[in-house]
Amino acid sequence: EAGVVQSPRYKIIEKKQPVAFWCNPISGHNTLYWYLQNLGQGPELLIRYENEEAVDDSQLPKDRFSAERLKGVDSTLKIQPAELGDSAVYLCASSASSSYNEQFFGPGTRLTVL
């Protein structure tokens, strides 16, 4: 069974530029999460989807961040414009509805904003 796929793995951009991250969850997993993780810290939830509906986006900085999961499968997270403080690892995870929210993570995208 394929795991959670994320791309790109690494991205280096200059501040004020836009950037987008893509995630394909495990097949059959209805719930998809985007997290931000700083070095040596725990992941912080940005947004959670149940199928195509964003059910928790309270921690998403909506002035510059946006996300979509149009068909309830893969998802895109966008930052526009990027700021220096956005440098971090962006993790995508998915889970099955029947689990204890046991989450399966992708390898993440390491973003560096110069």
Add this chain to the structure above:
Amino acid sequence: TQLLEQSPQFLSIQEGENLTVYCNSSSVFSSLQWYRQEPGEGPVLLVTVVTGGEVKKLKRLTFQFGDARKDSSLHITAAQPGDTGLYLCAGDGSGNTGKLIFGQGTTLQVKP
């Protein structure tokens, strides 16, 4: 707001030593998970505990959920260099909200 505090934040030990990582909260969790994350990778689920007082073993790793479901511990016996990584506890909020609360992590380094 539910919070999970992990201790210690950093741990550097020699191969063969034992260690315990703690995950504490003032809130009750319906379940609690432990993940391990290696550099450049995403967290990988190790175990889920759901019953107060539950103990689960995974080879040299022993996980315990507190009786009141507010805390948990991870004990590693005879640590090996392959155990090196970031250990994260994550609690499923009461009422199964669908949101995991992550601790800040414990970075473990096991030296050969």
